[in-house]
Amino acid sequence: MPGSGSGAVTRNTLRQQIADALRDEVLAGRLPPGTEFTVKQIAEQYEVSATPVREALVDLSAQGLLESVQHRGFRVRTYTVDDFRGMIEARTLILDGIFRCLVERGVAPGAAEMLVSVRRRGEEAQRAARSGSLEVLIGYDLRFWRELSGLVGNPYISEFLHRIRIQCWVFSVPHLQGSPELRTALWDGHNELVDAVTLADADEVRRLVRAYNQHGLDWAARL
Structure with missing residues (x-):
């Protein structure tokens, strides 16, 4: 018709x-x-x-x-702390796979330009985290991880991680808003992670990803 x-x-x-x-x-x-x-x-x-x-x-x-x-x-939806721990466990498994691919087999074609964009997202996310600008951070953080995971060239992995990250933020936002310790509760290692991926430094990538996930677990344990 x-x-x-x-x-x-x-x-x-x-x-x-x-x-x-x-x-x-x-x-x-x-x-x-x-x-x-x-x-x-x-x-x-x-x-x-x-x-x-x-x-x-x-x-x-x-x-x-x-x-x-x-x-x-x-x-x-209302998520519990146990739900959040489960999200981090799932996120950990996905990130391990993503960064193993990035370090071992390299990034997808055209990655040089993509890394420039990822770094810009990371810089903005890091700046927002250090200033305690939660809403600004969330926007850049979601874009950062989506573009970084997109370097693998598998849209299913990228989309799955994006969905988990949104769920993590849905849980986190009500606890973070108005928190007197907001700045210390926000992870700000975005640029260091981009540097490690760019250099294909597997040990540093693993260290940063472990620190990132542990940061979330330590924060949740204080709730």
């Missing part, structure tokens, strides 16, 4: 825009864990039809940000 393809693209684009907007609201702490809402409420808020909203909420549920509440709509 004429025009049906264009309509599908428009709806899918709107679906992604809504999903991105709601995810950003969750990561900024403006939709804290346990917040409930309906498709109708979100559709009215964004002044759109219910269909792309429902699809966006289902997508976010599949990513672990939301959970469906029978007959009531959706709720921002």
